Amino acid sequence: MMGITKSFSDLVANDNIDFVVEKGEIHGLLGENGAGKTVLMSTLYGLHKPDKGRILIDGEEVAMESPAVAIKHGVGMVHQHFMLLPSFTVSENIILGNEPIKNRVLIDRDEAHEKVENLSRKYSLEVDPDATIDTIPVGVQQRVEILKALYRGAEILILDEPTAILTPQEVDTLLKALTELKTQGKTIILISHKLKEVLKICDRITVLKKGKRVGTVNAEETSLPQLARMMVDRQLTKTFEKKPFEDKENILGIKTLQVDEERGLPAIRELSLIVHSHEILGIAGVEGNGQSELVEALMGLRKIKSGEILLKSKKITNLSTKKRIREGISHVPEDRIKRGLIVDFSVMENLILGSQGDKPFSRNGLTIDYQATAKFSDEMIKSYSISTTDRNSLARNLSGGTQQRVVIAREFSRDPKLIIAYQPSRGLDIGATEFVRSKLVEARDRGCAVLLISADLDEIRSLSDRIAVMYEGRIVAERTPAETNEEDLGLLMTGGKT
Amino acid sequence: MTDSNSGDKEKSWPLRTLKSALLRIIPQILAITAAFLVGAIILIVTGYSPIDVYAAMLQGAFGDEYGIGQTLTQATPIIFTALAFLFAFKCGLFNIGAEGQFLMGGFAAAIVGISFSELPAPIHILLAILAGALAGGLWGLLPGYLKVKFGAHEVITTMMFTYIATYLTSYMVNYPFKAPGWVAQTVPIADSAQLPRILPPTQLSASILVAVALAGATYYILQKTTLGYEVRASGLNQSAAENGGINVKKTIILAFILSGVLAGVGGAGEILGVHYRFIQGFSPGYGFDGLAVALVGGLNPLGTILAAILFGALRSGSMLMTRVTHVPSDIVVIIQALVIIFVAAPRLIRYLVGRRSKT
């Protein structure tokens, strides 16, 4: 790819990037969130048309008009957010667009089944062709995505942040599979922001920073610190000084909680947990083991089957969400656009969400006092450095990091007793991530109890005073950061130890 | 707005707000123009002269005091039903059953107007309007409850309830409450229940004052109260609203009830101010006009009043138009529908412009 430039509105995502990949190598594309890696590869896969630049495959220039064209030239892409149809089977997902036919009009399901099994065996990617996507685990779904690309004859495989949602053990399995693909002659481009993995498996690494190409190095000749320096202007991880506290009291008590999910199957089984004041309790676990149900149960958004929830010894099990907020629980939700903010509301209106009927924003519970809300908004904008010129501008116009600041300003300014933070730094750049984490530690130091749920093990390990591992709806272990390491947590997260 | 050296800014500030207001209604104006253009094409194809037809319409609607009065009279019920649609829409709901709520409100008001004839006028009128509000609110509550409890999509249920209301009221005025004679109607309401006419000899009644007052109330509720905040939040993002402690289910029910109340009061106003009795078929589809008017009015109460006057003009002008040019009055319905379609396509302008620049 030569001289690729691509802009969205006034954001230059790719700025004159040259990117060369050799046949049969595993090439890492490294950069932090927002550096432009996914945009560049989406262009290669025909999902975007570049404003400037050319793409050459095997020396020939190709106009990548659409994924269909990319597929024809042997390019396959496994996206970060899977492109799979939940109610369709593995087989159907793989053959979609390229279905084997019998009798001129009907789909030949037997042939499809056979083809999928052959592919699965050839590349050691085990799948059950007849299972529907919504019943198989994430690691297997990823295999289906890779098989999709291989089914269409991909010689060049692009994988976008493939390890983001995997446990350490699943990551090993994947990396082994990629090595196998390499021996079979495939070319692999690995997009990641995880230095260690990229260094481990890639032959060469290209680093992007803020839309520009910083450089390309051989994996053998470089080091972690050098790559980190190329990726960011400053240090990646900042360690947080956590002052020790005595006299901690129990803030959150969960007793033998049982919660079912939509289909009536148990999502949380007999879960008990205590979170103290002046403490960050980090819950580690693969997504889908009951974390979202736990958060919803704690916030009163989901009915529980049995058990008790106590806030400072007061039973809140049957309280509404509004009452729980008033009792002192704050929540930084997992998806700020879906659950945290109302993007078509102004910054000011978002800042009072949850307290709109309380003083000082409402004097009688019926009408809203906009003078008071305006004053409050200006204060928040200042103290949380929310980068906006006007409190009336819509939340949808803010950057991801700024949006998260609004959420945090709103939730933390209530001076809560308990903060539930669910994936608080997902999708944020370095600056915003640091802000979020420092605010969490600040709250902890002030006396708050913080329940941190995150898929980022680094985040869990650097912030938590205690770590609890969640697997299949239960807490299977509790550790302090000193007592454990990545491998230990990884095994616990996948039920490897009891 | 807070800087001190705003000498220059002060001068251009009213101009700027005027400019931004004009910019905001450009899509609506373009939609209306486009609708009239397509209407003109249909007229030409079927052998009528658009100029004659539109001129007659304009003359009938605004030509003299009687015309203006009738235009406002026709606009009045549409303001109510548009507000009903608007309020529900702000909560993310599609109440297309305003017609049914309008009918039920009118009927309830008629019954109260006929009974209680010993009451003094202001109280009687108030009671009748209240009855209309209750009936309309109930007719809005039913689909609202079905949606919240069972997930039944309100587009279908509100439509069904409109048919049910049509047949129910039809039954009422053909059997139990039928007045002697051939016409399917009730006996007249008592004099004390009549809303005063404010522009004789037109049919314009105090109902329009109620309409404008309710438009103001709708604006106030939506923008200045916690209920309005919760309605808008639930409409824009249910998930975030719930996370913020808002009881979305309760809010949806309230929105449906208030929506029904607005339409119901409209029906009451029409009976108490114009017809003085419930007549089968007294609504030529005011409920459905409301949808178009709400959209054209940009989904805000002030715009609704202006758009209602436009649609009222279409209706009142159509009578003279048909008399003079013999064009079927349904051309008005066609134009209304075209307005809805063109308003529902906000990017049409950008699309057309974009296409031309690509060549």
Add this chain to the structure above:
Amino acid sequence: MNILDIINVGLFAAAIRMATPVALAALGGVFSERVGVVNVGLEGMMLMGAFSGVYVSYITSNPWLGVFGAIIVGGLLGLIHAFLSVTLRGNQIVSGTGLNILALGFTAYGSEVIWGSRGASANVTSIDIIKLPILGDIPIIGDIIGSASPLVYLMIIIIILTQILLFKTPIGLRLRAVGEHPAAADTAGVNVLRMKYMGIIVSGMLAGLGGVFLSLGNLGLFSYGMTGGRGFIALAAMIFGGWTPLGAFGASLLFGFTDALQMRLQSLGILPPQIILMLPYIITVIVLAGVVRKTKPPSDYKPYEKD
């Protein structure tokens, strides 16, 4: 008068007859929603189909050309709905409602211009009932299904064909994929835009066919608003039937039965007509309330944005 005056073979035959327009429209709804677009404009597409069929039959004296015309007009309205909802990403419900009102006004206007009355058109050549050779002679079954309008048999064939199409052919797989996860279909190389347009245009064509059955296949004339909410009942049938052709057909039979029952009761004069006329709508509401939670729609109906 006994129960057999109401419940007899004629009732079941009538049920199938009344189910046909709803089934076709419901099938139209299935196609549209399966590609991810809500189509509340079924009512208007049916009405325009009913009107166009009568008009074409009026000027050509050939009812089959009328049927053809109805299908074309329905497809045209589908095209408009597709353009508004997919390309312009407008609000699908507003677009559909606009089309409904347009159909109501246009057909009334046209009726008045052509025949001088917006209430009813002139009688036109309609489609004759045919009798199936062997099936028509079997005692009870023959009376129910052995002889009917050819459009009824056409409906049954279409239901079977579309069931196979949607679930056993590549096109069906792609159509359903486009509605369930347009991005996934796009990255698999499926032309999302074309599939959506196709689904919605077919939706209009089927609704038009359903509508023309009401006019040409039944009465031989067009009358104001003759679809009477069937387009909405079809949506309920589609939901009740789990968004499949066979399911929509089954649910439509239920509604057809209610419709036939209501007509029979009316003719017997036991209750005032208005009360009986309310029945189908009340039943629709009850069905909708009882069924919706348990079924999952095939799409989230959000417009698909690429860049």
